[in-house]
Every structure is written in C-alpha cells, then in structure tokens.
Amino acid sequence: MSELSHTTSYYAASANDKSIRPALESQVTADVCVIGAGFSGLSTAVHLAEKGFKVIVLEATRIGFGASGRNGGQIVHSYSRDIDFIERNYGQATGKAMGAMAFEGGRIIRRLVKDYSIQCDLKDGGIFAACNNKQFEELKGKKALWESHGHQELELLSEAETRNYIGSSRYKGALLDKSGGHFHPLNLVLGEAAALESLGGVIYEGSPAVKMEEGDKVKVHTPKGAVTANFLVVAGNAYLGDLIPKLQAKAMPCGTQVIATAPLSETQQRELLPKDQCVEDCNYLLDYFRLSGDGRLIYGGGVTYGAREPSKIESLILPKMLKTYPQLKGVKIDYAWTGNFLLTLMRLPQLGRVGSHANIYYAQGYSGHGLTCSHLAGKVLADAIQGQAERFDIFASLPQYPFPGGRMMRVPYTAIGAAYYNLRDKLGI
Incomplete structure (x- = not known):
C-alpha cells in the first residue's frame, strides 16, 4: 500500500470514487481552512460553503481515511454518555440543551444524502x-x-x-x-466531499498540516504549500498527530x-x-x-x-x-x-477554541458515537464561525480533563x- 492508500476494508474496495485529489503545492487563501476530510471536517465545510464561505480542506492522506471511512456505518443517536448523565453532572439547563441536539446528527446525514443525491446504501431502522x-x-x-x-x-x-x-x-x-439506520460510511464521506466541491470548496489530499501560525489570520503549512485563512477548524480527531499537543493530551x-x-x-x-x-x-x-x-x-x-x-x-x-x-x-x-x-475521559465530545485570537476551532473525542455527533459538531462549528455561538458554547462549557498520569x-x-x-x-x- 502507498502512503495515500485507504486501509484494506470492504468500504475501500467498494468505494464509489477512487480518484485522488492533488496535494497542495502553493500559497492559497480561504475564509476557512479545515484540517481533516472526515465527517467533522466535511460537515463543517459543507455547512459553511452553503452560506457562501470559501473553504479549503487539508487531508493528510485520503478523504475518509480515518474513522469516518472505517466505522460500523450505523446512525446511533445521542452521545457516548447519555443525556441523564449530562443532567446529573452538569445541570438541568445543560442537559436540556444537549438533549435538544442529541438527535440532530441523523437528520443532518439524511438531509445531505437527499440534497446532494449521495449514493451510500442508506437504509432505515x-x-x-x-x-x-x-x-x-x-x-x-x-x-x-x-x-x-x-x-x-x-x-x-x-x-x-x-x-x-x-x-x-x-x-x-x-x-x-x-x-x-445504516449506510456505507466511506461512500457517504466521499459524497459529502463531492457536495463541498460542487459548492466551490477545495480539498487537498496528501497534504498534512505540519505547522500552524496564529494571528488575526491563521497560516497552516503543509510540506509543499500553505493556507492563510480567517478561521481554522481542526478536525483530525484520532488521526491529528502532534500538531496541537494540548488537544492530544485530552x-x-x-x-x-x-x-x-x-x-x-x-x-x-x-x-x-x-x-x-x-x-x-x-x-x-x-x-x-x-x-x-x-x-x-x-x-x-x-x-x-x-x-x-x-x-x-x-x-x-x-x-x-x-x-x-x-x-x-x-x-x-x-x-x-x-x-x-x-x-x-468523560466520554463526551470536546468542542472549543485554542489560541489567543479566538479563530481556531476544534472538535474531537466522540468516544464511539462519532458518526452522528460529528455531523452535529460540524453544524455547530459552522454556526459559531458565522457568529451564532450559543450551541457551541454549551459544548465548550463541558469540562475537558486530561487523562490521569499523562x-x-x-x-x-x-x-x-x-x-x-x-x-x-x-x-x-
């Protein structure tokens, strides 16, 4: 297998689109740069592109290379810790707000499949x-x-x-x-990538983020190029690596x-x-x-x-x-x-900002409930970037503890x- 090959899964063997997007080899600009072409990154990107944002996505390997293209392919609602746990530990107001979002991810998936005619063997139940x-x-x-x-x-x-x-x-x-419900997850994420491209978004494969410069604009370097953007969304999840050690520790x-x-x-x-x-x-x-x-x-x-x-x-x-x-x-x-x-540690998703300029967002740590929750997170991040941060603030208010002992x-x-x-x-x- 080459460095840009998917894992040897049934999904990769039966993918609808096996083409490889080119790597970034120049200096480019965007309204928003997204790191990671999985469900979190592409949900964010599509929701932003639908509102007219210029979005560039950097993918270290292939679209859907990580959990988004390898999982069980099941629509399972809520979070890894259910709403009653959230209510007990973080209060009724937070529980109610999280409960109001707990079933939205599946609706987002079905909306994207319908609006962009994504062929992914979607079945109900x-x-x-x-x-x-x-x-x-x-x-x-x-x-x-x-x-x-x-x-x-x-x-x-x-x-x-x-x-x-x-x-x-x-x-x-x-x-x-x-x-x-259930579906072919790699074909869903590939369909979402095509949806983003139909809206003017650009995806670079084989383009890992190797360095990040903070500021009023964020500059993300890849081995052969760089993206300068007003906002950065970090959505590498389990495959992010050491780009932001603070996120890895949590x-x-x-x-x-x-x-x-x-x-x-x-x-x-x-x-x-x-x-x-x-x-x-x-x-x-x-x-x-x-x-x-x-x-x-x-x-x-x-x-x-x-x-x-x-x-x-x-x-x-x-x-x-x-x-x-x-x-x-x-x-x-x-x-x-x-x-x-x-x-x-708490088996709850982690959404937040890093850096001193409030323009670097992240979403990670769905703890086994990522398929629906990642789509919700993308919508929540996209809304926050557009200035509607109420739902983002609910997620960001949840404590994010490092694992004991480092x-x-x-x-x-x-x-x-x-x-x-x-x-x-x-x-x-």
Missing part, C-alpha cells in the same frame, strides 16, 4: 439489543429518557418480538429506533475491529436480519452488525487501547460473530480491518477500566 434482563430494564429507561427529550420514534421489543428482527437466540429484548486513540463476510444468499440474509436493520448490543464493550448493500454481514467490536494494530483482526471478531450467529460457522471472511476512534498512563488506566466493564458484561451486572 436501528436496534439496541439487550444481552440480559438488566440491560432490557435499562433500555426501558433509555426509551423514557429519549421520549422526554422529544424523540418519539421508539418501540420496545420483547424477547419473542426481537426474534422478528434478529435471527439469534442471544437477546432478551430490544429497543427499536425507527429513525436509526483524549486517547482506541482501535476497533471489523470484518465483512462474503456476500450471503437472500435466504441467509433474511434469517440473520429479517428486516435489514442494524444492531448494536448493550454491553460496555459492545458488538455491532448489519448487512451491507450487497448482502454481506458486517460485524464489529472489540477495543484495543492506545491505537495498537491487532495482529489478527479476524481471530478477535469471528468468535463474537459466531456467538451471535453460530449458523455462520465456515462462512468466508472477505475483509478484516481496524480503525481508531478518540476516547475522552500520556504514559492513559492506556493502562483505561485498559484496567475496560477489563472491569468487560467482566461486568460477562456477569450481567
């Missing part, structure tokens, strides 16, 4: 599956919580009813979210693994997921799965802390898949890949916590 009775009781609480914040498209499913949606005896019940890259089977027969597909909806279970270290547009089972889960590449992804995920679907024993696995997401200790501390929650998952407590 998502399911939270309970592995034990305790989790099923917690799903009843989630339903009541989300309904109290205006989300009414939910249906609780008994154990027997769940079998109509998931062809597995593993689950004790489920919560159906009719506004959930979050930790974590790896998750995914496999994709060979295409299944229509009979097999109906047996596994009769209504073709996506699923995630309720464990702390959760599994997630769905059918692709061409009838493969895409199954993911597992976490490696500190962004270590697992040597044998299939050996980690295949036992999980077979625990859910033992009837798939012997099925061919065509693709296996890993990708990094960014975990924060960079050396964040991996072992978090791994110990994960081992504890994994044990709880297994014991059903």
Whole structure:
C-alpha cells in the first residue's frame, strides 16, 4: 500500500470514487481552512460553503481515511454518555440543551444524502439489543429518557418480538429506533466531499498540516504549500498527530475491529436480519452488525487501547460473530480491518477554541458515537464561525480533563477500566 492508500476494508474496495485529489503545492487563501476530510471536517465545510464561505480542506492522506471511512456505518443517536448523565453532572439547563441536539446528527446525514443525491446504501431502522434482563430494564429507561427529550420514534421489543428482527437466540429484548439506520460510511464521506466541491470548496489530499501560525489570520503549512485563512477548524480527531499537543493530551486513540463476510444468499440474509436493520448490543464493550448493500454481514467490536494494530483482526471478531450467529460457522471472511476512534475521559465530545485570537476551532473525542455527533459538531462549528455561538458554547462549557498520569498512563488506566466493564458484561451486572 502507498502512503495515500485507504486501509484494506470492504468500504475501500467498494468505494464509489477512487480518484485522488492533488496535494497542495502553493500559497492559497480561504475564509476557512479545515484540517481533516472526515465527517467533522466535511460537515463543517459543507455547512459553511452553503452560506457562501470559501473553504479549503487539508487531508493528510485520503478523504475518509480515518474513522469516518472505517466505522460500523450505523446512525446511533445521542452521545457516548447519555443525556441523564449530562443532567446529573452538569445541570438541568445543560442537559436540556444537549438533549435538544442529541438527535440532530441523523437528520443532518439524511438531509445531505437527499440534497446532494449521495449514493451510500442508506437504509432505515436501528436496534439496541439487550444481552440480559438488566440491560432490557435499562433500555426501558433509555426509551423514557429519549421520549422526554422529544424523540418519539421508539418501540420496545420483547424477547419473542426481537426474534422478528434478529435471527439469534442471544437477546432478551430490544429497543427499536425507527429513525436509526445504516449506510456505507466511506461512500457517504466521499459524497459529502463531492457536495463541498460542487459548492466551490477545495480539498487537498496528501497534504498534512505540519505547522500552524496564529494571528488575526491563521497560516497552516503543509510540506509543499500553505493556507492563510480567517478561521481554522481542526478536525483530525484520532488521526491529528502532534500538531496541537494540548488537544492530544485530552483524549486517547482506541482501535476497533471489523470484518465483512462474503456476500450471503437472500435466504441467509433474511434469517440473520429479517428486516435489514442494524444492531448494536448493550454491553460496555459492545458488538455491532448489519448487512451491507450487497448482502454481506458486517460485524464489529472489540477495543484495543492506545491505537495498537491487532495482529489478527479476524481471530478477535469471528468468535463474537459466531456467538451471535453460530449458523455462520465456515462462512468466508472477505475483509478484516481496524480503525481508531478518540476516547475522552468523560466520554463526551470536546468542542472549543485554542489560541489567543479566538479563530481556531476544534472538535474531537466522540468516544464511539462519532458518526452522528460529528455531523452535529460540524453544524455547530459552522454556526459559531458565522457568529451564532450559543450551541457551541454549551459544548465548550463541558469540562475537558486530561487523562490521569499523562500520556504514559492513559492506556493502562483505561485498559484496567475496560477489563472491569468487560467482566461486568460477562456477569450481567
């Protein structure tokens, strides 16, 4: 693989657009420069370009190279910490404001798909599956919580009813979210890139940001060029690197693994997921799965802390898949890949500004809920740059703690916590 190659995923193999944009090799100017051509960066860029801003996006490798092009492809609402946690810890006013935004990301995705005719195999419906009775009781609480914040498209499913949606005896019940859904994430992010270009925006691939100069205007240097802009949006997330050490200290890259089977027969597909909806279970270290547009089972889960590449992804995920679907024993696995997401100590997204000129914005740390939350963050950042910062200020008011012990200790501390929650998952407590 060259430095500009995507990972060896099913998504990369089936991408609609495999063309490579040129690298930046000159001095250019823009209203806004965005670092990172993933969901956060492109959502920000498209929302700004729709309002007439000149936007340039710098991507170190390829559009959607990071988590945006590797994830499970599921529309899952709210945040990694739910609204009740926010209310308890940061007050009812903050909880109410965050609750009002918790279901917007999915609407933004559907709006972009519709407005720009993005072909990404978008399908409706998502399911939270309970592995034990305790989790099923917690799903009843989630339903009541989300309904109290205006989300009414939910249906609780008994154990027997769940079998109509998931062809597995593993689950004790489920919560159906009719506004959930799933899609090909790399084709979505590529479609968003094309949308930005149709609005006059420019994306440079193979153009990592290597140095930043603050001032009334921000200057971002790449190996062979530079962008001078009124505003900078930093949206590199788990793939940002050392450009802004202050941001790196507040979050930790974590790896998750995914496999994709060979295409299944229509009979097999109906047996596994009769209504073709996506699923995630309720464990702390959760599994997630769905059918692709061409009838493969895409199954993911597992976490490696500190962004270590697992040597044998299939050996980690295949036992999980077979625990859910033992009837798939012997099925061919065509693709296996890993990708990094960014975990924060409080498992809440981090939005804010850095520098002394109030013109450098960032969004990061969705802690496993990035697909919808990144699209929301892009809209919130775009609004703030346009002078409507009320919603941005809500996010920015949330405390952003560094990991205890600094960079050396964040991996072992978090791994110990994960081992504890994994044990709880297994014991059903």
